[in-house]
Amino acid sequence: MSEHGHGHAAVYEGGYTRLQINRMGLWFFIISEAFMFLALHFYRFLALGTYKPEGVNVILGLFLTAILLASSVFASQAEKAIARGDQKGLERNLLITMGLGLFFVLMVVYEWSVAFAHFPPSTPFGSIFFLTTGTHVLHLLSGIVILALVYLAARRGAYSAESHWGVTAGVLYWHFVDVVWLSVFLSLYVL
């Protein structure tokens, strides 16, 4: 996933390596995506304050949170595995992470089917609830696609202990999607 450019990056002021440059770009992208969720929460609190209708299932929300936190642990295990050159560990942990992600999506879909009866999208709370969780699920699905591409590349032997930017990037993005879930959980379930 490295940018090739014409490449003599390390000669510039500050001596940034290509890896550091890639990492910085990803971080800026993550900051930007965080503002997307900030905008959703901005609407939620400006329009509705902390209003919460009947039927918001905090227990289910906690369960969803637990799934994602667990997936983040496996994601970082995947990165640690390749950092010590453990190909099998990388592949196994990626698979578990993606599996937990898919399980999370299924649980959200289940939750939507229940929520639909209590606060359908044709009500203001329902609108922001479905849009925020939907946006998060889209991010999570894109995270699964990215990890799947990383997994395929890992199977081809594209990564080594020294060079595995693709893994780092996919895992960092995955952590971001998990952390954002915490803000979604707080804004829609808890407050």
Add this chain to the structure above:
Amino acid sequence: MLPVFRGLLWGLIGFAIGALLTALVRIALGMEPWVFGPLFFVGYLFGLAGWLLGVGVWDTWMREFLGMEPRPYKEEGWRRYFGFNTDHKVIGIQYGVTFIGMFLLAGLLAMAMRIELMRPGRDIFDFATYNRVMSMHGFLMVLVAVTAVPGMFGNYFVPLMIGADDMAFPRMNALSYWIWPPAAILLLLSPFFGGWDSGWTAYPPLAITNEPGQMFYNLAFFTGGLSSVVGSVNFLTTIITMRAPGMTWGRVPIFVWSIFMTSIMSLTATQFVGVAMIMTVLDRVAQTAFFDPARGGYPLIYQHVFWFYSHPAVYVMIMPSWGIMLEILAHFARKPLFAYRWAVAGMAGVTALSFTVWAHHMFTSGMPETLHVPFMATTEAISVPTGLIFLAALGTLWRGKLRFKTPMLFALGMLFNFLIGGLTGVFNSDLPADMHLHDTFWVVSHFHYTILGGGIFGLIAGIYYWFPKMTGRMYNEALGRLHFWLMFIFFNLTFFPMAWLGLHGMNRRIGDYPPDLAGMNMFVSMAAFILGASFLIFVYNLVVSWIRGPVAEANPWGARTLEWATPSPPPEHNFPRVPEVLSGPYDYGVPGAVHAKV
């Protein structure tokens, strides 16, 4: 096959897949399947993905992800502009030609509006059509003002000025440009679906009940925002990590600083407008209740979300032009840029404050009155950092050996116009005054002074200044000056009277006005036509000079920044080797000072 055609084909296929999937889902949910709104919305998102894959994402990224050899776009001659070219100089020119074209088109619409407004009552349009023309003019111009300078000059000159061989992420740079054509196609198609009559701000509830053409605006804005985000990630990373050795933060050219600050705003605030657009579309196609009062939604919140982006966006429109203005003033006054550090601090201060002022657009909206005074105070506070930039400009001119070439004339014109734009703005930010000024032609006058008189004057100053570098040819100086004087005089004759018209009760966004304002409106229209005609000289000068103007030297202005230390136009990798920066770029008149060894 040229990648643009493959992109179109894959885009159409994507559109069909998205629309069909939606229809199937709707059938499964027991809903009427063939409804335009939802099918078009999802179809467009799939079509956008298809277009991007076809035009270059597949060849450059996806093949690599899938373990195949990537196929970068390598063409020469005119063909290099019609594909996923990663050279920042090609991308700069792609942006430039696209957005100057859009500017001229939007200018023609302004001419049509002035024909309608020459006399009171109805002339060439019915009033609904007038509002559609006004909306299209406004939105196209907003896109030009936000995008043209960072897109054209940011891409072309940021790497050159900091001594880099390209941007940090060349492929993402190409992506940021190729996101735009779908937005352009949407806007061109919109009139065939009724257009939209809610202005460039598109407030609900009107924006959820009017013609389907509205949605084309929403999706175009969303798409453009995507490009802004991608572009600003690239600018920020490039400026931080790819400065030539010795190019410390205190030696970075002021234009690069302006792009840096602009990118901070684009990176973050843009997401808000993206969210506002999607919410509006969902209210239209999925019967959600974000802004629709009929379903208990909150139309006023749209204005908060929208202006949280769109106030920083007005600084996205002006700040890069401040950068161009300060560059040109220093190089053409042959003096060090006065108070360089304070100018940078001014830009940083404007950037920070720009996030705290949005509700000054809403004083008459019925928002809670407790918000009135705080937003008035922050808005008036923003004139302090803006003042620093003015002082830097004035101090640079002070006792300088001014050379009145065309770029300098436009930079000085911009300084004058923006002063008036700033002063008229103080009245808008003032609560008691704004109660009367809101939505009158006073406001039209104010923001045309800042955005056309400031931002676009800066854009044109930059075009004349960098034309020899970008094309390798010299423009015609006499025609350039003629263009300046016509544009400067008739710009002021067009927009200064508009302030008077506003004070006398002429409302904006209505194709009519009280009959006693007829004389002044006729005058304004005549001035506007000459202002419009001045662009014929501009375009003639650019086209003819590009084809057969005299060959330009590497450094026709004797300027010291790095882009002038390489041939015109620069070779593929910009510099033979990475330059070594020894001192600041503005040490005019300092004996023995050398900016960089190339």
